[in-house]
Amino acid sequence: MITQQQIDAIIDAVIAELQRQGVGNERGSALHAIAPSHASELNLDLPDITTSEYRTRSYVENTRKPDVLRALMSTTPSRIGIGHAGPRYRNIPQFIFLADHAVTQDALFKEIDPALLQQFNLFQVQTQASNRQEYLLRPDLGRKLSDAARKTLQEKCVKNPDVQLYVSDGLSAAAIEHNLRDIFPVIQQGLQQAGLKMGTPFYVKYGRVGLLNDVNSIVDAKVVVTLIGERPGLGRAEAASVYMGYRPQPDSSDADRDVVCNIFNGGTNPLEAGAYVVEYIKRMLKHQASGIKLKLIEQGASK
Numbered sequence: 085m086i087t088q089q090q091i092d093a094i095i096d097a098v099i100a101e102l103q104r105q106g107v108g109n110e111r112g113s114a115l116h117a118i119a120p121s122h123a124s125e126l127n128l129d130l131p132d133i134t135t136s137e138y139r140t141r142s143y144v145e146n147t148r149k150p151d152v153l154r155a156l157m158s159t160t161p162s163r164i165g166i167g168h169a170g171p172r173y174r175n176i177p178q179f180i181f182l183a184d185h186a187v188t189q190d191a192l193f194k195e196i197d198p199a200l201l202q203q204f205n206l207f208q209v210q211t212q213a214s215n216r217q218e219y220l221l222r223p224d225l226g227r228k229l230s231d232a233a234r235k236t237l238q239e240k241c242v243k244n245p246d247v248q249l250y251v252s253d254g255l256s257a258a259a260i261e262h263n264l265r266d267i268f269p270v271i272q273q274g275l276q277q278a279g280l281k282m283g284t285p286f287y288v289k290y291g292r293v294g295l296l297n298d299v300n301s302i303v304d305a306k307v308v309v310t311l312i313g314e315r316p317g318l319g320r321a322e323a324a325s326v327y328m329g330y331r332p333q334p335d336s337s338d339a340d341r342d343v344v345c346n347i348f349n350g351g352t353n354p355l356e357a358g359a360y361v362v363e364y365i366k367r368m369l370k371h372q373a374s375g376i377k378l379k380l381i382e383q384g385a386s387k
């Protein structure tokens with residue numbers, strides 16, 4: 085086993101080497117985090133490579149048409165112009181990738197803030213997934229309510245509403261924290277103004293989209309709607325979706341559902357998304373259909 089003395093010797097050697105290369109002193113304090121006892125010897129502050137300055141920079145060497153590359157890069161957040169060092173990524177693009185991946189993982193494993201659920205009077209139930217790891221490995225369990233959840237919904241929820249709305253962490257609780265305050269009141273008010281009977285809203289931990297079916301086996305709503313966290317993109321954890329279906333049945337599939345996706349400030353604005361969801365619900369109720377069936381009916385009607 086490696087001893088503290090050996091670790092200290094390694095750190096001293098690294099510091100000496102960095103100082104020999106002139107890296108030290110003029111920079112700040114990142115070393116505090118890893119080796120506080122040595123931090124006074126080397127003031128090392130690495131730049132924050134997640135800022136837009138580093139993200140928008142080209143890492144391609146000897147670019148033949150730098151203006152063209154810059155123009156291309158400005159059209160997309162995709163990772164282009166990141167260059168390469170032999171067969172590998174260059175250091176900074178690689179570090180940005182790792183930092184973004186860390187944001188993604190944090191989002192996947194984050195739990196919702198209970199104060200937020202309280203603010204919106206959302207009681208919590210859980211699917212058959214018993215922890216996050218199982219939820220990720222077994223999507224089927226996220227489509228079924230636990231026995232306790234079924235009992236709670238049976239006891240607490242209004243039955244046969246026009247619209248049953250519930251919230252679920254899905255793949256990003258951060259997305260719910262980011263959007264719930266904006267979108268939830270818009271949907272609720274829009275449905276009230278339309279004179280529709282609302283079900284009792286609640287929160288489901290470890291939910292998948294297909295849970296709409298199981299929820300409706302208890303509440304028997306005309307339309308079931310879930311606000312759910314989307315699979316986080318690299319570095320982007322705040323996007324939610326609203327998936328909805330007309331009278332979901334045990335065998336309903338995604339073809340029977342509709343989605344308003346990419347909801348966050350910077351994507352589909354949550355306030356607008358809320359209004360759009362209400363319009364969708366009205367169309368579903370009018371045509372008594374959703375998903376592909378709704379599209380076909382509406383296309384037929386417009387001919």
Ligand code: B12
Pocket residue numbers: 223254255291292293294312313314315316323325338339341342343344345346
């Ligand atoms: C992952 C994903 C898929 C995966 C789903 C597999 C899986 N088990 O996760 C695959 C590759 C199969 C897929 C396929 C399709 N997808 Co897709 N998908 C996504 C993605 C990247 C993330 C979705 C997510 O996080 N959902 C939340 C989690 C918690 O849900 P889940 O229960 O784990 O998984 C379910 C949903 O993802 C759902 N789903 C996925 N895509 C779609 C699309 C529609 C219209 C519906 C109703 C449901 C649905 O299917 C899964 C199983 O039930 C989104 C991008 C985004 N920004 O959201 C696009 C996205 C939702 N998909 C989209 C589309 C168009 C499709 C397809 C119709 C593409 C095609 N032409 O074939 C198909 C149809 C899907 C279907 N299930 O019938 C669009 C929807 C656009 C819109 N407003 O209608 C999105 C927004 C991508 C985009 N920007 O274009 N998709």
